[in-house]
Amino acid sequence: MSNLTSRATSSAVASSSTSKLAHIPGWTIISRYSRSHRKSTFLIGVFTGLVLGLGSITSVFFFAERRERRRRRRKLRSYGLDDEDEEERRRRELRGRDPIQIRSGQVVHGVEGLIGNTPLMRINSLSDATGCEILGKAEFLNPAGSPKDRVALQILKDAEEEGLLYPHTGSCIFEGTVGSTGISLATLARAKGYRCSIVIPDDVAREKVELLEKLGAEIQSVRPRGIVDPRHFVNEARARAEAFGDVELVGPHPTGLGTSGYAGSDGGQGEEFVHRDDLVVSTKRSASNQGENGEIINESQARGFFADQFENPSNFWAHYNGTGPEIWRQTGGLIDAFVAGAGTGGTLSGCAAYLKRVSCDPDESNRGGGFIRRPGSAQEVKVILADPQGSGLYNKVKYGVMYSPTEAEGKRRRHQVDSVVEGIGINRITRNLQMGLQCIDDAERVSDDQAARMGRYLILNDGLFLGSSSAVNCVAAVRTALKLKRERGDDPPPVVVTVLCDSGSRHLSKFHDNNALTRLGVSDAGSSDISDILALD
Template identity: 50%
Template sequence: MSYESRHVAAAFLAGTTVTYLAFAAWQYLASQPDQTQTARRRRTKLGLAKSSPVSNKSPGHDDLNSPFISQSGVGVGIESTISNTPLVLIKSLSEHTGCTILGKCEFLNGAGNSPKDRVALSIINKAEAEGLLTPHSGDTIYEGTVGSTGISLATLARARGYKAHILMPSDQATEKSDLLVKLGAIVERVTPAPIVDQMHFVNRARNLAKDHTANPQKPGRGLFADQFETDANWRAHYEGTAPEIHEQTDGKIDAFVAGAGTGGTISGCAKYFKEKLGANVQVVLADPQGSGLYNKVKHGVMFHGLEREGTRRRQQVDTVVEGIGLTRSTRNFEIGSDHIDDAIKITDGQARKMARWLCEKDGIFVGSSSSVNCYAAVKTALQLGPGHTVVTILCDSGMRHLSKFWKQVGDVDGEEDMTFEDLMK
């Protein structure tokens, strides 16, 4: 082969090799997910509002274009720990009733450790989408709450670049207000008052938000979260909690039992389950003493006809239970009230006994509202008979109830082991 022929052949082979390698590299790159699109899809899934894009240069926010975002199991911020909570079999209650009694572990939501994480995130997302909140602008979220919603809002406010101002009744457990202070929220513990009083914790929060927005000397705006009336509340459970339960049980649910603090959880879940399962699922309200919702479900009125709703100047009847029970109806409760089939009234004594039982028998340490839910779930299971599936909500840990509810419950194993008969007396 001549000198020229040898070089032509070598050049041809080299060109062919380079072309092949370039084509192979192009195919590989084409098969990889686009990082920008992946980040955008993940942001959408996690509920990061389109109206408030997170800049890589914004203080307090991670780089959403980081290669870690495209990896499975890596979330964006504390918001990514909200939802998809476990559904667990409560073994002792299931064994004694012959039913499958399941608890949705909402205390494992990772921001404020309660179902109110879902609500708080939904409220903030809605406000950002409507242009009512702008991160790091001095905007402040105001809310009247007995504790859990305030904790969720204060946590997420920190994550999103807002301030939180929380109003709560002074008779609530001090653990809640102490935690709010540690989260950097402004906290006011106000004297309990009827809803018609402007010093009621909800009314005061609403008025403070208005005053903030109207005051040019205050930075940003004031947003009243309005958990009792906003559609962002029940929708968080209609679009999140209920579909999760439906998927986790393969739709095999005979009864759903929950209390009502604002009404969002039971309404959102009831509306979803009735649309999916119809009459095959029974929705039961668990109501503590002092609440008027039991009568609302059973008799159509909160109080006697001479004590019309919204006109009676009264304080809430004394109860050790926090977080659920109302002496008025709310928009969030009314949304799903037609889907509630029954109501069960639970006393403080029954709630205390259930809290002790769950800790002694199952190692489940929960607060007063969860105890009410579980007692009503057992009563529902006994009414339905063996072989049925009953789902309820485990709202928050007993850690937030040490100074009030659990102080009355006492230490576990401080007395003889409780029997199921003792529990149900």
């Protein structure tokens, strides 16, 4: 009986176990775990692991990118290029519309259409000698032969848009210049229906004066003097514009700052700044063109307009919106350094501000299609000032001090920058230079002797017949390239861009005259040996 009871109990337990197992999914029972199920589970596990791993890597890159964006934005702020508010952006757009016509084989409109979009060329001899890529922006191919064509076009365009100038009214453009800006203004003045009056120092190369005469400009030569002297060529040009008429029209200031926006003796910026009035536009008063309050209302009245290349921000914007973007596009964003001299400061500051902004901008993505292609994203572009001997800008960039009190104008033995180089080098901070001064990383000082030898070297080895400021730029570009190569290595080789400002044809009687250089104290005037420059002592 007991045996029957135990069997019944065992049978009931077995039946109960079977009924419970019937409610358990088959894939959980090891005995039913088929080989195909095990393989599927393994693949699901691998896939899940990959997804989680990639997610972790993506998170790492995401946070690293955010950190890099913050770093670059801090950089922009350090250069004074932080995000603009709506009003600042509006002002920049109003003052900075690029007048350069994009050319791709089509017919352009007049001489204005020939300005800008200049080639970026590899300077073969210097690139091969240094093992770097040294590129020159061929600004001497502009129609009037220099980057000042861009400046002159922007100044006149902005003045016309603001109602300060009207073409074909007998109006006259006044400017004080050592040559290139005057030639550009004279060229465009003829094309746009203006007269042009140029005040120029009497120690510049005579070719520039002769060219201005051929272009129909009115020329006044003056002795070189300090900027604080009312008879300085810039101050004389301003005075002539004021004297053109008996009524002075003061237009809206380009930045909306008025005279308070310019640092002078009361600006807290030091004596290296020169105070200036607002834009000088004058006209003649007559009974037929006065409103109720005596204001001038006749747009056809001839006006005298002072272009003011040193202080007019149109100079800066011509390069910020023109030259800088062209360089970035032509290199595909793969540029390590930009090297240029400063006279008015517009070319250096405008290009520097643009290249710093675009290379530090975390949202910038246009990095392809340039001259050189290499992997990796572009680094922040270094900006280097090329300064001739006798100029105070080198000390300002390197040490924060323009010059010692004994070298201040009025106490120096010579008023002009003590150099045979024309077009760059100055002993004051202009408005245009100040706009991009924070973007300049370093400076290279170039002697007259080095510039002269570089000029001869480029003729013999590249067939490049360039002016004195271009030669200074090339010396500084070589030094910059070699320093970058020493710091970063040559894989890939550093890419350095400089500006080839003008042709040597404007310097025949001075920079390219060995006898003239010898009289001016340049040793070995006919030499083309640049081994000391390439040595980078």
